[in-house]
Amino acid sequence: xxxxxxxxxxxxxxxxxxxxxxxxxxxxxxxxxxxxxxxxxxxxxxxxxxxxxxxxxxxxxxxxxxxxxxxxxxxxxxxxxxxxxxxxxxxxxxxxxxxxxxxxxxxxxxxxxxxx
Amino acid sequence: xxxxxxxxxxxxxxxxxxxxxxxxxxxxxxxxxxxxxxxxxxxxxxxxxxxxxxxxxxxxxxxxxxxxxxxxxxxxxxxxxxxxxxxxxxxxxxxxxxxxxxxxxxxx
Numbered sequence: 001x002x003x004x005x006x007x008x009x010x011x012x013x014x015x016x017x018x019x020x021x022x023x024x025x026x027x028x029x030x031x032x033x034x035x036x037x038x039x040x041x042x043x044x045x046x047x048x049x050x051x052x053x054x055x056x057x058x059x060x061x062x063x064x065x066x067x068x069x070x071x072x073x074x075x076x077x078x079x080x081x082x083x084x085x086x087x088x089x090x091x092x093x094x095x096x097x098x099x100x101x102x103x104x105x106x107x108x109x110x111x112x113x114x115x116x
Numbered sequence: 117x118x119x120x121x122x123x124x125x126x127x128x129x130x131x132x133x134x135x136x137x138x139x140x141x142x143x144x145x146x147x148x149x150x151x152x153x154x155x156x157x158x159x160x161x162x163x164x165x166x167x168x169x170x171x172x173x174x175x176x177x178x179x180x181x182x183x184x185x186x187x188x189x190x191x192x193x194x195x196x197x198x199x200x201x202x203x204x205x206x207x208x209x210x211x212x213x214x215x216x217x218x219x220x221x222x223x224x
Contacts, residue, residue: 042204042214091158105212107159
C-alpha cells in the first residue's frame, strides 16, 4: 500500500498525559499537512510542512501542540498535557509540490484520540 | 477565513440521483474538491474541478461549478447503498477549508 499511513489508529489517554502520533506520507510527496476533525465537523487545518520546513500553523495549534518533520519524510504530532477538548480524529495528508497552490491532498486513515 | 456551507443531510432511494450542494466565500481557490468519508475512516478523494471549468464528469459523478454564485455541486447518478457516507466540499490554497459535511443515506 503506497498511501498515507498513520500510527496509531486509536489512542486512549488520561488527561495530562503526553501523546505522539506519526504520519508517513506518500513517498514522492514533499508537502505534509495535519488536520483535526471533531464529531460532526469537517477537518480543520492545523499545520503544514514543505520538506522539513514548517511553513504555516493555525491558531488552533496551541503551544501544547508541536509538529516535526525532521528529514522531510515522516512527521510527528505531539500533544503535551492533554485535555478532554483534544479528543478528536487527527488526520494527516500529503501532496506533491510544484508551482502555485494547486494539487490534490491525499489523506491517511487518521488517529482517533480519546482523552479521559 | 473561508466559509464553506453544506446541507447536513440527504436521503435518497437506491437508483435515484443524489445532488449535494456547497457554497463558499473565497473565490481565489484554484481547485475545488469533493471528499467522501465512511464511518471511522479517513477522507477519500472523489473528484475535483479546476476553477476555470464549469463542469466535470467522472463516471457516475458530475461536478458543477458556478463561480459567480460561489456554488459547487456534486451529482451522483444511480446512487447505490455503498454510496452512503459523509461528503465534504473543500476549497482553499495551501490549506483546505472544509464544510461540515453532508450525510447521505441511500435506502433500498
